[in-house]
Amino acid sequence: MRKALGLILASTAVAGVAGFAMPAAAQQTVTVWFTKGFYEAEDKALYAFIDRFEKKHNAKVQLSLFSTEDIITKTVSAVEAKTPPDVGFGTTYDFRTTGKWAFDNKIEDLTDIITPMKDRFLPGTLETVYLQNGTAKKKAYYAMPVQQQTIHTFYWKDMIEEAGFKASDIPTDWKGYWSFWCDKVQPALRAKGKRVYGVGHPSSIAASDTFYSFLTFVNAYDASPVDKDGKLLVDNPKVKQGLVNALKDYTEVNLKGCTPPSSVTWTDTDNNVNFHNKTTVMTHNATISIPSSHLDNANKGDAQAKKNYDELIQTAGWPKKPDGGTLPNLAAVKTAVVFADAKQKVLGKQFLAMLLEDENLNPFVEGALGRWFTVTKAGADRPFWKDGSDPHRKQVYQQFITEGTIPFQFVYDYHFTTINAENVWGRAIARVAGDKIPAEQAVDEMIARIKVLVAQ
Amino acid sequence: MSPRKAFDEARLMLVGLLILIWTLIPIYHLFVMSITPQAEAFAGAVWPKTPTLDNYTTVLTQGHYFLGHFWLQLFNSAMVAVAVAVLTLVIGTCASFAISRLRVRIGETVSNLALLTYLIPAAFLAIPMYATMGQYGLLGSRWSLILTMVTFASPYAIWMLRQYADKLPYELDEAARIDGASPIQIFWLIYLPLMMPSMVAIGTYALLLAWNEYLYAFLLLSSDTEITLAVALGHFLSTDDAPWNLLMATGIIYALPPAAIYYAFRRYMVAGLTAGAVKS
Numbered sequence: 001m002r003k004a005l006g007l008i009l010a011s012t013a014v015a016g017v018a019g020f021a022m023p024a025a026a027q028q029t030v031t032v033w034f035t036k037g038f039y040e041a042e043d044k045a046l047y048a049f050i051d052r053f054e055k056k057h058n059a060k061v062q063l064s065l066f067s068t069e070d071i072i073t074k075t076v077s078a079v080e081a082k083t084p085p086d087v088g089f090g091t092t093y094d095f096r097t098t099g100k101w102a103f104d105n106k107i108e109d110l111t112d113i114i115t116p117m118k119d120r121f122l123p124g125t126l127e128t129v130y131l132q133n134g135t136a137k138k139k140a141y142y143a144m145p146v147q148q149q150t151i152h153t154f155y156w157k158d159m160i161e162e163a164g165f166k167a168s169d170i171p172t173d174w175k176g177y178w179s180f181w182c183d184k185v186q187p188a189l190r191a192k193g194k195r196v197y198g199v200g201h202p203s204s205i206a207a208s209d210t211f212y213s214f215l216t217f218v219n220a221y222d223a224s225p226v227d228k229d230g231k232l233l234v235d236n237p238k239v240k241q242g243l244v245n246a247l248k249d250y251t252e253v254n255l256k257g258c259t260p261p262s263s264v265t266w267t268d269t270d271n272n273v274n275f276h277n278k279t280t281v282m283t284h285n286a287t288i289s290i291p292s293s294h295l296d297n298a299n300k301g302d303a304q305a306k307k308n309y310d311e312l313i314q315t316a317g318w319p320k321k322p323d324g325g326t327l328p329n330l331a332a333v334k335t336a337v338v339f340a341d342a343k344q345k346v347l348g349k350q351f352l353a354m355l356l357e358d359e360n361l362n363p364f365v366e367g368a369l370g371r372w373f374t375v376t377k378a379g380a381d382r383p384f385w386k387d388g389s390d391p392h393r394k395q396v397y398q399q400f401i402t403e404g405t406i407p408f409q410f411v412y413d414y415h416f417t418t419i420n421a422e423n424v425w426g427r428a429i430a431r432v433a434g435d436k437i438p439a440e441q442a443v444d445e446m447i448a449r450i451k452v453l454v455a456q
Numbered sequence: 457m458s459p460r461k462a463f464d465e466a467r468l469m470l471v472g473l474l475i476l477i478w479t480l481i482p483i484y485h486l487f488v489m490s491i492t493p494q495a496e497a498f499a500g501a502v503w504p505k506t507p508t509l510d511n512y513t514t515v516l517t518q519g520h521y522f523l524g525h526f527w528l529q530l531f532n533s534a535m536v537a538v539a540v541a542v543l544t545l546v547i548g549t550c551a552s553f554a555i556s557r558l559r560v561r562i563g564e565t566v567s568n569l570a571l572l573t574y575l576i577p578a579a580f581l582a583i584p585m586y587a588t589m590g591q592y593g594l595l596g597s598r599w600s601l602i603l604t605m606v607t608f609a610s611p612y613a614i615w616m617l618r619q620y621a622d623k624l625p626y627e628l629d630e631a632a633r634i635d636g637a638s639p640i641q642i643f644w645l646i647y648l649p650l651m652m653p654s655m656v657a658i659g660t661y662a663l664l665l666a667w668n669e670y671l672y673a674f675l676l677l678s679s680d681t682e683i684t685l686a687v688a689l690g691h692f693l694s695t696d697d698a699p700w701n702l703l704m705a706t707g708i709i710y711a712l713p714p715a716a717i718y719y720a721f722r723r724y725m726v727a728g729l730t731a732g733a734v735k736s
Contacts, residue, residue: 033678038695039520064596064678067694070687077583203513269696276697293697302495348723 029060030347031085033075036065038289039296041367049360056354059347071161072096079106082341086348089146089336094128095208096421098335099414102131102142108338108345109133113353120356121145122400125375128333128407132230132414143335144352147365147372150329150399151216154275154290154318155282159196163188163281167314174220177319178249182258185281200271200283201259203433204250207268207425212286214425215408216330217246220321225450230413232454234447243446245322247428247439254433264434286332288315292369292391315392317399331405333375373400415454424449490705497701511705522691522701525680533667533684534713536598540605540666541659547606548613548658549651553643555614556621557629567618572612578608579671586675600676601684605669609662620654621647655726664714685710 032050035042050061064085066074071090076097078084090097093285101107118126129143136344157167163185171177181198189196202209215416218224223242225234231275233239253259260274272281272290283290291313297305336355338348355361358378365374366384370393373382385397399405410416419425431442489497490511492504513519518526555563585604586595594600624647632642648655667686674687689710692703 036691036694038697043521062679065680065691066674067692068688069675069693070690074675077586078590080583081587081590083587083595269698272696289696293695296697297494304495 004381012422027058027060028344028347030060030344030351031062031089031342032089032348032351033064033066033071033085034085034089035068035091037072038292038368038371042364043367045360045363045367049355049364050362052360053351053354057350058345061351066090068092075174079339079341084339086342086344087333087336087338087351091334092208093143093337094332094335094416095408095410098143098337099131099410099436100415101337103414105133105135106340108340108342108349109136109140109142110144110338110349110352111141113349117241117353117356120376120378122375122377122380124331124405125333126436128331128411129335131411143337144356145333145375146336146355146361147368148331148333148375149285149372149401150196150286150331150393150396150403150405151212151286151318152288152399153284153318154284155314155316156275156278156287156312157314158312159189159278159281160185162192162194170316172319173324174249174319174322178253181282181365182253182256189281196278197260197274198258198282199253200274200280201250201253201263202266202268202271202284203254203259203263203426203429204266205423206277206431207270208420208423209266209268209271209285210418210426210429211423212330212332213284214246214429216284216318216327217250218243219247219330219406220318220327221245222321222323224409225447226409226413226416228412232413232451234450240443240447243443244439247432247443247446251429251432251439264430267356276383284318287371288392288396292317292371295369295392297454311390313392315395317395317403326403328406329399329403330408331400332408334372334382368398371412373397413454415456418453418456419450422449422453424453486704486707489701490708493595494699494703495712511701512709514702515705515709520699522688522694522699523702523706525688526685526706528681529683529685529688530710532598532682533686534712535604536601536673536684537663539598539602540609541663543602543606544613545611545655545659547610549616549643549648549655551610551614551634552621552651553618553647554675555618555643556624557647558639568614570614573611582671582675585672588674594678596682598677598682601669601673602666604672604676605662605666608663613658613662616658617651617654620651624650624654653724656721660717660721660724663717667714 033044037046039421046063050063053059054061065241068091071088073092075084075093077089079101079191098107110294114126114129123366124142125145125148129141129145130139131142132139133142137248155170160167160169165180165185165188169180170182178199186196186198202213204210221242223239223246225239225243226232234243254263260279262270263274271280271285272293275283275290276293291309294305294309294313298309317329319326336352338345338352338408342348358376361376362374362382362384364384365372370384372379373396374385380386380397380401385393388394408416408420410420427449428442428446431437432439433447488503491507491509493506493508493510496504496506515523515526518524554560555567585607589595589600589604592600594603628646628650629642630709632646637645640670669684670686670690673684674690677683680688685706689703689706692698692700692706
């Protein structure tokens with residue numbers, strides 16, 4: 001009797017648990033994981049698109065939104081456990097995982113949906129999703145470009161005026177540019193009793209801003225450690241010298257005391273925070289998140305934020321390279337993927353194809369107030385970017401469209417996702433700025449580590 | 457009091473004061489940020505120029521985009537925490553009763569094995585646990601988090617409750633048996649009332665463990681309406697310009713229930729958690 005009672009209770013419990021988890025209906029459901037938007041407008045645009053998709057395809061979209069870091073951990077766990085969603089879009093997938101997933105055959109070939117819309121993409125976007133599959137031994141379009149970012153510089157106009165300078169005094173040559181902030185603006189403000197720093201210079205291992213900025217310095221010296229065919233160039237004496245020069249220039253800002261000492265432990269938020277509270281006069285940052293946050297506050301009625309956005313914060317490009325040439329803008333294209341273990345691959349692909357339609361993509365991208373740039377020609381042609389009325393977006397447009405962009409190294413060799421994740425660049429900066437070893441030695445160590453990671 | 461004793465007391469008080477300040481500084485910053493308007497959030501002031509409770513109003517009225525499901529997510533946290541506490545207690549008391557009072561044959565082994573499970577850090581089991589829940593079809597359901605947290609809380613509960621149960625005089629059980637009590641009656645009428653202090657302590661431990669859980673909560677739950685508030689707080693960090701003042705206000709509200717529970721049951725916590733520490 002007692003046994004029977006136990007069995008009944010156990011069965012009831014199991015049935016209860018199972019019932020709790022049972023899918024509600026047989027309607028086709030596509031599971032979608034996205035990075036949560038910075039602003040409500042982004043997610044609203046996504047919800048509106050999903051509504052249109054569900055009606056058109058008579059399907060249900062099960063959407064989950066995660067923070068930038070969480071979506072990486074969650075998706076990697078799901079892929080390893082072979083229970084991924086159908087579609088994933090993470091704003092750091094490109095840095096961390098897309099290349100490796102393509103190589104390991106974990107994501108679907110999207111060539112069939114990208115080919116018909118190839119002409120709609122801006123130059124420099126599709127190249128970054130044309131990835132090597134190590135199993136199929138072929139290159140193909142393994143991800144969908146959705147939006148992109150590049151690195152800009154920002155300064156407080158009122159602070160350089162207080163230091164006795166004008167915007168037109170900012171040099172455009174490489175050495176003069178950095179010297180201006182460190183040797184002119186900072187001392188002038190310090191002389192007035194201000195405890196400020198010329199540059200907000202991300203220098204930590206923890207911040208992705210560090211490698212974004214450092215690799216821009218690397219490009220200034222034409223010292224890319226890998227070529228377009230994926231061949232490692234770190235033993236090339238010219239490349240090696242370029243890396244040394246880039247590291248010397250980068251860490252000179254730290255060694256001069258021109259950036260807050262805490263910048264060696266900053267996370268990605270900290271250069272924004274130090275700039276917002278005017279601890280630094282200028283900083284460099286990938287996306288215009290700094291002015292955009294003031295625009296967001298201005299839109300909520302904050303008058304000072306409006307003044308900051310309209311007048312005081314200036315968004316600018318980079319100085320010329322040390323050799324006088326134009327510094328290429330390093331762009332990261334944010335990617336969406338359909339997973340190889342997805343249950344609804346066809347529907348997942350249809351989801352991405354429809355997302356890229358102008359009426360769906362443009363509100364989604366523009367909802368970010370300019371933090372992300374579009375990947376389509378039609379999107380870039382819209383007044384939001386093109387009419388020049390917004391000084392910050394005007395600069396973004398100029399860097400992407402007028403000046404053009406180049407991709408990160410991980411596009412050519414997926415191992416560089418691991419190199420970036422380990423922040424080999426940040427470690428070299430720490431060795432010079434923190435341990436005070438010569439840049440040559442730090443570069444030797446850095447190259448040795450890159451070789452180990454590439455060989456894995 | 458002799459001067460030497462007074463000096464020693466003063467020294468100890470100074471050390472205590474330093475530790476108190478060190479402990480309270482983060483809480484102070486948490487509170488100050490929670491009453492600071494957005495515009496002043498990074499002014500670096502020790503006290504805001506215009507302190508405000510607006511941040512709390514925004515949180516409680518779900519007035520920000522990141523807080524659209526605040527009350528539901530708070531409910532999810534509470535529901536998961538209470539369920540974990542109840543299930544852990546059910547498992548812990550039944551297991552400890554069987555091991556300590558019914559003296560089942562492999563009881564000792566089970567009790568020791570339970571502790572062995574703590575040799576593997578919970579974070580290492582994230583992907584296997586995720587895969588397991590996927591196979592059961594429980595991903596995205598709060599049950600997946602409840603069952604996972606019960607898995608992590610139960611071994612400790614079994615071990616602690618067993619230690620406490622061993623201290624209860626076995627003669628009570630024998631007397632009850634002579635009076636004709638069945639094992640269920642002994643469990644219900646004698647064992648549970650005597651175990652109450654330890655059960656409160658273990659229940660509180662399991663509840664706080666589940667309430668504060670982040671890793672498994674965000675791994676196993678997905679939709680905005682299913683996640684716990686701890687995971688929802690992570691959404692604030694989607695942006696490198698997080699509304700820190702709202703995050704801190706939400707954090708304080710989130711910290712209040714466990715703090716209240718801890719102080720309400722503090723007496724039992726100390727008595728219960730140290731119950732099996734020394735064999736008498």
